Amino acid sequence: MGTAYLLKDGTVATWTDNGAKTYKADVLIEGSTITEIAENISPRPGVETIDCKNKWISPGFIDTHRHVWMTVLRGNQDDWLLTEYLVKNSWTIQPAVTPDDVRIGQLAGCLEALHQGVTTILDHFHASNSPEHAEAVLDATIQSGARVVWAPARQSPPTELFPELRFDNEVDTLKWQVEKLKEWGARDGGKLSKDGRVVLGLSYDVVGSGGDNTIHQEINKLARSIPVQVITAHVVKGPRIFDYRDAGLLGPDIVFSHCNELWDHPEPDDEMWAVMKNNGCAIASTPVDELGMAHGLPVAFEAVKRGVKCGLGADCLSINSGDMFGQMRTALQFTRGMSHENIHKAKQTPPLHNEYNSRDAFRLGTLGGAEALNLADQIGTIEVGKKADLLIFNALSTNLAGIRDPFNGIVFHASDADIITVFVDGEILKRDGKLTKFEWAMVAQELVERADILRERFSDTVLEERWQKHYAKSGGPTSWTK
Structure with missing residues (x-):
């Protein structure tokens, strides 16, 4: 036993x-x-x-949206806007990180989570630049001992930012990522560790980016045949929820991170909220960085109010801490603050008590996350x-x-x-x-070494020049979306 x-x-x-x-x-x-x-x-x-x-x-706390590998970049990106993050990180640093960079970031990130009481993570691994990157991160994840739904991303790193954003390796990348998805899925139905703590998911952000939906349907059908635990995608502003609906891809295994677009749909019978609830989709709300990076306003308690599955997450460990205490507090206090302000503006009589309390926030960080990941029968x-x-x-x-x-x-x-x-x-x-499983000092030493190399390679000056060049070229970004 x-x-x-x-x-x-x-x-x-x-x-x-x-x-x-x-x-x-x-x-x-x-x-x-x-x-x-x-x-x-x-x-x-x-x-x-x-x-x-x-x-x-x-x-244990359950994190429903985290980019674990980004621990190797933490403390570098805390003040960035979302569009700035795209240029400086997603289109500059991320395509250039090595398997060693992401491996130590992943191991340190999983250990950080465990130290902070986060026992389960939906890891949206979006630096899947090569098979070597993916395998290095998977190995580190299993070694950590954490319970992880590991969801490698179906996407290509960009090959150029200037004079235009290009993804010239998409054909080859699509091929190896689908082959690896099949290979990982063949491991006991997507159980990637012998003890079943690490299971396969899929991150799929490319719906709505143009082209025929046929390939999206084929890959999602493949993923569900494994079956992966969940399929996850970013939704900030814009119609991506409807894009998934129109492609016939929605279901109870879908976890949309952020979903700030839904804040702009307050009507009780709103169609977008109804699509989420009727299809059993879940939201992963990350209020700390959503508020700071201009994603929009956090919708965690709006989801609670409407009966839509919802958990919390830390998102980018390069931007904020991986603890769930801050996410629970921020989600709760933001919701209270907005309610109080609306009451003041409407000159209404204040309520006798706050509508939501610490128990409700605790539920988001535990059982709510389990429900979002369809793991409530286990954790x-x-x-x-x-x-x-x-x-x-x-x-x-x-x-x-x-x-x-x-x-x-x-x-x-x-x-x-x-x-x-x-x-x-x-x-x-x-x-x-x-x-207990690792001597943190040894992990920290390697983490510092890799982090310093990346800081030297991508200095603040270099990144800011690229960002200002892109900003000037675009006339100022008009969209906050990932």
Whole structure:
């Protein structure tokens, strides 16, 4: 059965069929699974007992949209607009990164996520420049121990930006990416690691870019025959949701990241929202960078209100932290702020209470993400029979001591420093505040070396020159879309 653990005398904080719930209980983990939740479970031979007195036990956080490899670029792009990001990163740096660059970025990014309590990631891997890039990243993902829906992108890196944006390698790139999709899909139906933690997805952003929909339909049909766990694509502003509908590609396995366009469709019976709900599609909302990069306004709680599946994500690790605390807080406080402002402007009577609270934000970061990835039968809550993807918080920490409600504590006050233990699939990947599978200092050393090489190769001066040249050539971009 493998390793077993008894989490003794903790406070469980989770969503249930009856809503958010906290209660005192012991949690028994056997192998990869939660096998018992009860008070006063007796210690038994072969089971390690972990004292959880004055500790909170919660599900691991679930990130529904993250570009993990971009950890190797973090701290470089925090102030960029979305169009600026396209020119400086997507069309300049990204086509030039090496397999070694993306490998260390991926490993460090997965370990960062685990340290911060993110146990499951939908990884939109959009630097799939060659088979070597893809395999290096896949290998690092499996080694990390994280639970990942790994979704390599069906797209080509640009070959030129000036005098015009060109993708001259599209034919060859399409060929090898489809061949690799078939190869990965042949591994036990897309289970890319032996333990099933890493499974195959597909990132597919090329619908609506012109041409016949036939090739899109063929590739998505291939992906679904595997079947991949989800198919994901960026939607910022514009009609891409309708593009997917018109191509006949929508379904409950579709996760659209951002979806800021939907903010401009407030009517209760709006067609675009109805298309999302009726097809069972999900939204991955990343409010921190959406607000800063001019994507538009975050729609996470609009989705909650309308019954559309929704989770949260960190998006580009080059731009903001990979923790989910900031995403939960920002989504909640943005929604409250907009509601308050609308009430003030309309000179309405203020409500007795805020419409949404910390429990709702916590749900977005856990069960909401599981629902978006169609994994709610396995993860997202603490229940017997589900995977042991769990966090243990120190409720006596400098951030949390004195807080009675774990949901308030986790959403509004906690940081990664308060997470002392992280389980994924019943394996401890963070114990006593430290990662267990890798010596972080060694990973950090290589990360710094690769990051410095990229900074030297693509200095701020070089990138700014390219951006200003493009800006001047285009007369000022008129679209924010990815």
